[in-house]
Amino acid sequence: MNTFLSGIQSSGQLHLGNYFGAMRQHIASQDEEGEHFYFIADYHALTSTRDPEVLRDNVREVAVGYMALGLDPERVAFFRQSDVPEVTELTWLLSTVTGMGLLERAHSYKDKMAHGIKPVVGLFTYPILMAADILAYDSTIVPVGKDQVQHLEMAQDMAGYFNSTYGEVFVRPEARLPESGKMARVPGLDGEKMSKSYGNGLWIFEEGKALKKAVGRIVTDSRAPEEPKDPEGVLLFDFLSLFLEAGELAEWGERLRAGGEGAPGYGHLKMRLIEAIDEQFSPARERRRELLADPAEVDRALALGALKARERASATRDRALIACGLR
Numbered sequence: 001m002n003t004f005l006s007g008i009q010s011s012g013q014l015h016l017g018n019y020f021g022a023m024r025q026h027i028a029s030q031d032e033e034g035e036h037f038y039f040i041a042d043y044h045a046l047t048s049t050r051d052p053e054v055l056r057d058n059v060r061e062v063a064v065g066y067m068a069l070g071l072d073p074e075r076v077a078f079f080r081q082s083d084v085p086e087v088t089e090l091t092w093l094l095s096t097v098t099g100m101g102l103l104e105r106a107h108s109y110k111d112k113m114a115h116g117i118k119p120v121v122g123l124f125t126y127p128i129l130m131a132a133d134i135l136a137y138d139s140t141i142v143p144v145g146k147d148q149v150q151h152l153e154m155a156q157d158m159a160g161y162f163n164s165t166y167g168e169v170f171v172r173p174e175a176r177l178p179e180s181g182k183m184a185r186v187p188g189l190d191g192e193k194m195s196k197s198y199g200n201g202l203w204i205f206e207e208g209k210a211l212k213k214a215v216g217r218i219v220t221d222s223r224a225p226e227e228p229k230d231p232e233g234v235l236l237f238d239f240l241s242l243f244l245e246a247g248e249l250a251e252w253g254e255r256l257r258a259g260g261e262g263a264p265g266y267g268h269l270k271m272r273l274i275e276a277i278d279e280q281f282s283p284a285r286e287r288r289r290e291l292l293a294d295p296a297e298v299d300r301a302l303a304l305g306a307l308k309a310r311e312r313a314s315a316t317r318d319r320a321l322i323a324c325g326l327r
Contacts, residue, residue: 002034005139005173007081009041010058011048014065015201017186017194020242021145025178027070029143036076037137037309038066040302043081043088043129047122048197063298065204068288079305081133086313090132091125093320097161098128107150117197131155136313138171146185147193149175166323170316187238189217205285207278215274220266228259236269243276 006026008018030036040062042055049055059080071078081087103109106127113119134142134155142152152175159170185193188200195201202214219235231237231253241249252272255264291298321327 002032002140003138003171004029004032004034004036004141004143005038005134005137006143007039007041007044007133008062008066010045010055010062012058012196013061013201013203014205015194015196015203016239016242017145017188017201019069019204020186021147021178022143023066023069025143025176026066029141029176030072030076034141035137037139037312038071038076038078039081039084039133039305039309040079041081041133044126047120047126048117060295060298063302064288064291067291067298067301068284069204070284073301073305077305077308079302079309083302083306084136084309084313086310086317087129087132087136089317090136090313090320091129093324094131094135094158094162095125095128097165098158099161102154102157103127106154107147112197115198127151127154128158131158134173135159135170136316137309138312138316139173140171141176142173143176146177149177162320166320169319169323186242187235189214189219191219191235204281205288207282207285211274211277215270215277218270218273225263225265225268226259226261228263229256231256234269236266236273239273240269240276243273243280 004026006022008014008022014023026038040059042059045055045058049058063078066078067073103124109119109124109126112123117123130151131154134152135158142155144152152173156172159172162170188194188198189202190198190200192198192200206214218239223229234256237252237256240252244252252264252269255262318327
């Protein structure tokens, strides 16, 4: 029987990149046979969030968002990372067998440095904590976005280092990428990868005038509507590809290529994108309002998930301690 594991950082409002890159997979996979562990990575968030109240609010936002979008705490273990302290013990054990060279090759670290983010130690050792998150629950399948594949591969390497040193303690996990036909790398409003760190995201639950304003910020150029355009060079078309069925998307693409009278302008693309976002997320917006009005329901869900997670993680931690000679 498979064990599914994944998490999401509590560093701000959930955006389309979070949903199409990971959350959609998590919610869909809960219907598959097996055990499911999904956590809110609040330890990881400390590399970028320094305000305690903001961190607590962000954790709540992620929990409410997941449940509003359809994650069922009765079927999965849904919990805060910090409610499972065994993970930090495993992080130290893994750090004693992990080479500096592996961490120096991490794409996420180099990418954040390139964007001027301060290089704290926690950011550098981030992949070890992530590996502990993955390995603590004997995970066999880890649904990830394309940009997280390297972290999963690093977790596989660390499990191999530990097992080759102390014996078979950790289960080797495998990645599961998003289904074909939908983008795994979601563009931001500026065309770069959508990221909270870059301030180019579009909140999943945005609506009304705020949604219209956000979509209006998507970068376009000065070409006239009648000028033929390659859809692959139109950022708005990339966004539409996240939401539209293949047939309708192909029609928009053909009209852009053809140009001429009746060709869609960027305003038309923005209007259709707003409609598509409303169609996709309106039910979840209503469910989110209900959950915000009943915070105890969310607290109960996270507490239940933490109990399940600690039972599994403590068993893995004990195996690792015995193997090292610490028990």
